Amino acid sequence: MTMPPDILARVESLRNDIRRHDYLYYVKDRPVISDTEYDRLFRELQELEATYPELITPDSPTQRVGGQPQAELQKVSHERPMLSLDSIAAVEEVYAFDRRVKRELGLEQVEYTAEPKFDGLSIELVYREGRFVRGATRGDGTTGEDVTANLRTLRSVPLQLRTEAHPPAHLVVRGEVYMRLDDFQSLNRRITERGEEAFANPRNAAAGSLRQLDSRKTAERPLVLTCYEIMVQTGGLPSTHWDELDRLADWGLPIPFQRRRCATIDEVILFHREMEEQRDALPFEIDGMVVKLDRRTWQEALGVKSRSPRWAIAFKFPARREITVVQDIVVSVGRTGTLTPLALLKPVEVGGVTISRATLHNADEVSRKDIRVGDTVKVERAGDVIPAIAERVPVPGEQRSVPFAMPNHCPVCGSSVAREGAYYYCTGQAVCEAQLKGSIQHFAAKGAVDIDGLGEKTVAQLIDKGLVHDIADLYRLTREQVLTLDGFADRSASLLLGAIERRRTIPLDRFLMGLGIRQVGQHIARVLANYFGNLEDLMAAAPERLLEIHEVGPEISRSVASFFQEERNRAVIRKLQDLGVRIEAKPRKDFEKAGDLPFKQKTVVFTGGLERWSREAAKRRVEELGGRVSSSVSKKTDYVVAGSEAGSKLADARRLGVRILTEDEFEELAGKPESPER
Known part of the structure; x- marks a missing residue:
């Protein structure tokens, strides 16, 4: 063109x-x-x-989208050591620092610069001819990790310095990558609603985001940069730290807005006090002030210790009290679908740990304590582990927000929300992203559909790579897709795909168990399968009809009906059927049609070994015929089926007068075992 x-x-x-x-x-x-x-x-x-x-050029503003994931972060050596700072908190220690500096310099008066100590991740930026060429984390101070691709995604990192300010041919700058508090809360809201572990504080969020192997993920995180030191520069360095910061700003690098040149140490202490008072109003987290001798000649005269300069200190703020503010209340969806309200807090230090969220347990607890967004609250660590809100702290004249209410739809997948006692849960068990890994593992478990090879690590990879979004997607996996998983070669891929293929016909009770419906275990799955015989009738059943079934109470009936009433779950079942999965109907027994279930409302205990029955098959037959199997003998036991080498349960049955059945007598009631055993 x-x-x-x-x-x-x-x-x-x-x-x-x-x-x-x-x-x-x-x-x-x-x-x-x-x-x-x-x-x-x-x-x-x-x-x-x-x-x-x-x-397109590498320094174009458009080149910030991130590239292909890296296998690992490469190590890089710093051109100059990235030192740490000695931290002090008491005013007397600050005066002692000032006296030492003056004594060693032989001066009666020195000037300082003071600036915020950002609570983020220290990084190194390298520019050649004004273009950004490399970025690295601090690491151990001598060697860090190359995060160039990730830093390029930050809008606050200039890819090209301002040429009118005449940047040097070679420049190494030190700065801090961090996250603004409002962006941090928004990020925690998103990941908490997905059921993932929220970041404890903005520093952890910044560090985790910048060290991603996939720079596209870093690009999605709201990171910002502030620069505060020229480490290496061709052509000479500015004579003061104040001028150093001005020069960084002229080149287009962001510098601390809040900084002050102080003629005395008393001015430093005054500025520290002012910043501590403003701390809660700042849009980002700081944990103190950095105090530096302003003149470079003074810095060079004092030199450095092994890991820290002798001309600078971190003047830390006191730890925050346990009182903080509820900035938001979000609902987290757990791996089993339970919805838990969580308070996102203005970060506060409690017992040496920075707390930015606290559990509210359930909706009743929120109502009882009357916790609302914007409230001032007292935070504690329950059992010194789990952060929780102890109580609201009334503030005179406060205008409170509206009371919290649980959502009607899942914040992750949009499925309807149902209530079970004090708890709410998402009814979209088959589609909800927050529950997906657990749902797939449950579906493939031995007690359910029994797909060999779908362990926790494999399921996690399938989901993380975007290959599986619901249980139906298992049946559309290709060899090429499976071969992209770690640990899979031709044979293992064939074995997994073969295991899935062998489960294209699924018995109704196992399918019901695999769906992960709340309150539906193996026993209830068999009860439902025996009663309805086919999936279509069960899906159409109202709670009232489900209540007619022996052993199905109000909670089970509501749970089952809610699951099948959710259109997203029904869509996944249709998708399975479209992919050729057949849910095997279970024909009702002749004697059931006659209303004569031999074990109806009976409790049966097995002891010893049976010749023609596996324990699982015998248990399943009792449940099909209206009974239930117990593991212990009591006065409420109706039958004890005794096989070879029967143990103490046989003696208990004799002592309590419970009827004892041989294997032949059991078969007179239950019929012969199915062959082959499923």
């Missing part, structure tokens, strides 16, 4: 405009255009680069 002569000029103009607006937004905190206008410029640049891909 022939490129019109004005296209290159327009592309460069767009890039420069976008870089300028990034600088005004991230460095100056003074945006001059709306997000909509910024997005329009960005889309125009994307469209031009898509039309003329030969114009």
Whole structure:
């Protein structure tokens, strides 16, 4: 395609405009255009680069989307050691630091700069000829991990420094990657609703996001950067730290907004006190102030210790009290579908651990304590482990929000929500992403559909790679897809696919067990299969009809009816059938039609070994014929079936006068065992 002569000029103009607006937004905190206008410029640049891909350059603002996942993060050596800081908290220690500095320098007066100590992840940025070429974590201070691809996704990291400020040929900068508090809460809300473990604090969230092997995941996380040190620079360094920060900002790198040049240590302490008072109003987490000698000649004269400079300290804030604010109440969906309300808190330190969320247990507990969004609350660690809200702390004149209410639909999959006692649960067991791994494992378990080879690790890989979104997707897996899983080769892939193929015909009771319906175990699954005989009649049954079945109470009937009334579950069952899965109907027994179930409402105990029956088959036959099997003998036991080498249960039956059956007598009631044994 022939490129019109004005296209290159327009592309460069767009890039420069976008870089300028990034600088005004991230460095100056003074945006001059709306997000909509910024997005329009960005889309125009994307469209031009898509039309003329030969114009794409590594430092283009569009090149932040992330690339293919890495196998591991590579180690890199820092050009200069990334030192840590000595931390102090008492004012007397700050005065002692000031006295030592003056004594060793032989001066009566020195100047300091003070700036926030961000609670994030320390990183190194390397620029050559003004272009970003490498980024690494601090690691042990000498060697870190290469996170260049991940850092490129951060909008606050300039890929090209401002050329009008004449950046050096080679530049190494130190900064901090962190997460704003509002972005942190939004991220925790999303992952908590999916039933995943929320991050304990913004620092953990930033560290976990930046160290992703897949930079596309980092691109989805709201990380920001602040720079605070020039580690290496060709052409000489500024004479003061204050000028150093100004130079970083001129090049387009974001620097701390809150900083102060202090002529005395008393001014440092005053600024520290002011920042501590403002701490809760800041949009990001800080845990103290960094205090540095301002002049570089003073810094060089004092030098460094093995791991920390002698010319700087971290002046930490006192630990927060256990009082904090409920910023949001979200509902987490557990692996079994239970909905649990969780309070997302303004991070607070409790017993040396930073707490950003606390369980509210259930809706009744929220109502009893009357916890609402915006409330001030007292947080405790129940049993010194699980964070919980002890009580609300009334605040005079506060305007409270509306009371919390559980949702009517699952926040993860949108299925309807049902209640069971004090707890609510998602009825979309067959489709809910939060329950998916557990649901697939349950479906494939030996007591259910029994698909060999679908263990926890394999199921996790199938879901994480996006190959399986519900139980029906198991039956559309291909060899090529299975071979992408770790640990699978031709033979193991064939074995797994063969195991799935052999379960295209599934007995009704095993299928019901595999669906993972709440309150439906093996016994109730057989009871339902025996009563209805086919899946269609069961799916159409109202709770009232289910209650007519012996051993099915109100909770089971509501649970079963809710499961089959949920359209998403029905859609998965139809999908299974469309893929050729046949749910084997269970013909009703002749004597059941006559209403003469020999074990109806009877309790049976087996002891010893039977010649023609496995214990599982015998148990299943008793349940099919209206009875239930117990593991112990009591006065309520109706029959004890005694085989060879019967144990103490036979003696208990004789002592209690319970009727004892031989294997032949059992068969007179139960009929012959099915052959072959399923």
